[in-house]
Amino acid sequence: MPGTSPQLRKYHELDGRTFLVGVGANKCGTSWVYRYLSSLSGVVASPLKEVHFFNAHFHASAEQMDLFAVKRLVFHIKQDGDVVDNLRSRPSFQASLDRVKMIYDVDEYFGHFARICTPDTRTLCDITPAYSGIGRGGFASMRDFVASQDVALKILFIMRDPVDRLWSHLRYRQQNDPSLDVLKNWSEMIQDPELFGWTDYRQTVEAMDAVFPDRDILYLFFEDLFSETTLKKLCAFVDATYLPPKTDEAVNETELKIGLPDGVRDELLSILAPQYAFCRQRFGNRVPDAWRA
Numbered sequence: 001m002p003g004t005s006p007q008l009r010k011y012h013e014l015d016g017r018t019f020l021v022g023v024g025a026n027k028c029g030t031s032w033v034y035r036y037l038s039s040l041s042g043v044v045a046s047p048l049k050e051v052h053f054f055n056a057h058f059h060a061s062a063e064q065m066d067l068f069a070v071k072r073l074v075f076h077i078k079q080d081g082d083v084v085d086n087l088r089s090r091p092s093f094q095a096s097l098d099r100v101k102m103i104y105d106v107d108e109y110f111g112h113f114a115r116i117c118t119p120d121t122r123t124l125c126d127i128t129p130a131y132s133g134i135g136r137g138g139f140a141s142m143r144d145f146v147a148s149q150d151v152a153l154k155i156l157f158i159m160r161d162p163v164d165r166l167w168s169h170l171r172y173r174q175q176n177d178p179s180l181d182v183l184k185n186w187s188e189m190i191q192d193p194e195l196f197g198w199t200d201y202r203q204t205v206e207a208m209d210a211v212f213p214d215r216d217i218l219y220l221f222f223e224d225l226f227s228e229t230t231l232k233k234l235c236a237f238v239d240a241t242y243l244p245p246k247t248d249e250a251v252n253e254t255e256l257k258i259g260l261p262d263g264v265r266d267e268l269l270s271i272l273a274p275q276y277a278f279c280r281q282r283f284g285n286r287v288p289d290a291w292r293a
Contacts, residue, residue, distance in 0.1 A: 011110050021127075021128075021146075025160065027160065043125065043238065045126075048096065057134075058134035098115065122240065154238060160221070161288075167260050174258075202275060220234065228244070265292075
């Protein structure tokens with residue numbers, strides 16, 4: 001993944017725009033935020049809810065992300081109707097083609113956003129929660145790469161009660177793989193460093209704090225996300241005019257409902273105690289009262 005380089009193409013269509021990158025966390029309302037931002041005047045989000053560009057260069061599952069991009073394009077090609085007409089008329093199909101081109105030409109990342117940018121666009125968005133795992137080196141490369149364009153980079157990170165976030169993610173895994181049994185196998189499942197890493201707020205926050213200026217990072221909490229105060233703060237951050245949301249209904253919510261047993265909750269609280277402590281030290285009274293510890 002190159003940083004700022006004379007070889008990178010500059011897209012003047014993007015000049016002067018705000019470029020928002022939502023880096024997570026998973027299961028913290030990023031799908032809802034994506035939909036909300038997309039509803040705002042002057043804000044254009046990629047038709048791909050998750051672009052998976054930066055983590056395709058700085059993550060253990062990088063190769064899987066590019067393979068996923070190819071499979072997504074194949075899915076669109078196989079849809080009913082004339083494939084060329086579908087490509088002309090469906091933004092998600094066009095964006096999927098753009099994403100595949102990013103595999104062999106990194107210029108296509110900003111080429112994608114230049115293509116969807118309009119004269120009225122003030123802010124462009126890439127909301128990919130998996131970016132939270134790319135580490136300090138990945139964030140530094142993101143910063144340098146974005147610096148190749150005349151845009152104002154802004155970073156958004158949303159946190160949720162660590163136990164609630166992890167339990168939601170575990171249920172989501174079982175929802176996608178019915179052979180799993182979260183009640184029986186949760187202790188084994190959290191040994192997956194990728195899954196457990198999404199709740200390592202300390203690692204993500206410290207990496208971002210070391211790379212980006214404070215003014216360019218917005219930290220929010222899921223528990224406060226749907227309030228007018230929080231949404232106005234988000235809109236101001238991305239240079240958009242506040243608009244009341246049409247609904248606070250969850251988007252991409254984990255459908256599999258499994259209650260968290262008290263014993264498991266206590267064990268997870270113990271395991272995640274360092275995350276609670278870090279967040280309270282770093283964010284003070286901004287941490288919602290609803291957090292468990």
